[in-house]
Amino acid sequence: MSLSHALLTSLLEKSSSGYDLARRFDKSIGYFWHATHQQIYRELGRMEEALWIASVTAPDAGKTRKRIYSVLPLGRAELGRWVGEASPVMDLRDELTVRLRADAVIGPLGLGVELERHILLHRDSLQRYREIEQRDFPPDRPQTRRLRINHLILQRGIAYEEHSILWAQQMLAVLDEEG
Amino acid sequence: MSLSHALLTSLLEKSSSGYDLARRFDKSIGYFWHATHQQIYRELGRMEEALWIASVTAPDAGKTRKRIYSVLPLGRAELGRWVGEASPVMDLRDELTVRLRADAVIGPLGLGVELERHILLHRDSLQRYREIEQRDFPPDRPQTRRLRINHLILQRGIAYEEHSILWAQQMLAVLDEEG
């Protein structure tokens, strides 16, 4: 399972609460790994049981249940072991493309509005990634190996969003043409 | 659920057996929707029960159980209804990128070999898509709306594979650099 290993990696970068992890998965990690908060809490529970991670009550918890998780040596070892395994090629599941194919067969079905909505969503993500890029990878900062890897990963997300926008615009033009 | 609607679309293009559908999902549809044969058979069973599709023994079945599925009016109506719903933005789950991020934190872990393996796999897909493009969308063929939509979808797959190769090569260069 990769969710646990994505969480281990995130926790090695910065010990966090489940809620923080969920937000990071929504924002910066989300474009190459998605997870809901329910998945994350379930997985944190399992990992704590397996002694891959440990939790303490957060200093700023107050009367809340907020807990901070940190990676234990066993978790770090497990991550190293897992990295050595082969990765399956990513498989995609794009509902919008399924709808476009359906439109090609039984359409036109007015998918232009939906394409425009997706363009806006991609623009949002693009802007967010560009802000992260400016914040985390300023050009004057010393270039460590770690930074270069993470920067290239982020740049892939940026290229992905840019391309998604261009492609949707091309598709809009095709949908508008005569039969 | 989108698998059923992806299957309906495929069956509208061409009535087929479950096995044929599984192969199409592996080859041409696979880059935007993946499904195993077990998922497909299960889903075909459900759809037949719901009277979205019907099956007859294949003319070339011989002594095998081969059956050909066709879309019924109810299935076509359901597909039209579903296309009108909003599509969630595709979410990605890329294990290789998770491993690269882990490598950035606790590495180097020798992921170069794995990147090169992925480059070869992407090259295979790229070549397959280009062959499909030449076969299904020759430049002299009359350009219907349906063809233009399907061509643009395929071109996205081609661009995706090309970009994946370039990106992996950039990542290889980063991994080889000094800390």
Added chain:
DNA sequence: TGCTCCATGTAACACGTTACATGATTGC
């Protein structure tokens, strides 16, 4: 007081994966 966000969780269910199994056909 009520709204939004922070923070965590349970339960039920749907979907996806993996292992295993069967038998026919095709080509060497």
Added chain:
DNA sequence: GCAATCATGTAACGTGTTACATGGAGCA
């Protein structure tokens, strides 16, 4: 005769989604 491919299926399990639920904190 053997292997690969065609063709379909069952069963068990793991993952992912959805609905529901609780309560504190901050702000208007």
